[in-house]
Amino acid sequence: MKDKTLSVSAIKEGTVIDHIPANQLFDVISILKLDKINTQMTFGTNMLSKKLGRKAIIKIEGKFFEVDEINRIALVAPQAKLNIIHDYAVTEKWVVEVPEEIIGIAKCVNPKCITNNEAVVTKFTVIDKEKVALKCRYCEKVTDRQHLVVI
Numbered sequence: 001m002k003d004k005t006l007s008v009s010a011i012k013e014g015t016v017i018d019h020i021p022a023n024q025l026f027d028v029i030s031i032l033k034l035d036k037i038n039t040q041m042t043f044g045t046n047m048l049s050k051k052l053g054r055k056a057i058i059k060i061e062g063k064f065f066e067v068d069e070i071n072r073i074a075l076v077a078p079q080a081k082l083n084i085i086h087d088y089a090v091t092e093k094w095v096v097e098v099p100e101e102i103i104g105i106a107k108c109v110n111p112k113c114i115t116n117n118e119a120v121v122t123k124f125t126v127i128d129k130e131k132v133a134l135k136c137r138y139c140e141k142v143t144d145r146q147h148l149v150v151i
Contacts, residue, residue, distance in 0.1 A: 011040070015065060016083040016090075017058040017073065022046050025056035027076045031150045032069055039063060052079070072105055072150055074098045075132055098129040106134060107149040110141035122151075 020028055025045045029035060040061040049055035064084065065073075073080050074096040084092035102124040108115050113136055115122045124134035124143070132145040 009042070010088050011059050011061045011085050012088055014039075014059065014061040014063050014085050016085060017060075017077075018055070018081045018083060019049065019052060020056040020058065020077045020080050021052055022054040022056050024077045025058070028056075028058065028073060028080075031072045031076060032065075034058070034060065037063065068105060070094070070096055071099055071102065075102070075106065075145075075148060075150055078129065078132060098126055098132060101125055102134055105150060106143065107151050108136045108139065108141060109143045109147045109149075110136065110139045113139040113141065 017028065022045045025043060029043070034041060037060075042059040043056065045056040046054045047057065065082065070082070073082075075098065078096065078098050080096045082092075082094040082096060083090045084094075102122075104121045104123075106122060106124060108122055108124075110116070114120050115136070115138055120138070123137040125137060127133050127135050127142065132148065134143045134148070135141070136143070
């Protein structure tokens, strides 16, 4: 009897982003601009997950993320996990975490905010990490996950 299990090839060096909510996969691809990089990448969605019900995963050969990129992931997929791969083995595991403050990676929802009208870097205080609610340091308007625009 033939084994009918399909598998995704392992990566030698790079990063695996796991535990992405299935409906957030393309948001993660978009905010990280993964459609612009020229490297081997595999992604899957609607995979069974005990924790999320359905999850997505992204494997990226030769890519290791900077802190601001990890913060971007946290804004749209705060329960994601990063596995750092070296020589086909997981050498580090990180759970992404929404930081205490967000600087320069999200847009204020208030059209009258100075950050939307002048060349001012956005700054937010995170007031709810689980629901991803951000309070603008300039106008004090709260942006929730449904209205969040990552820049």
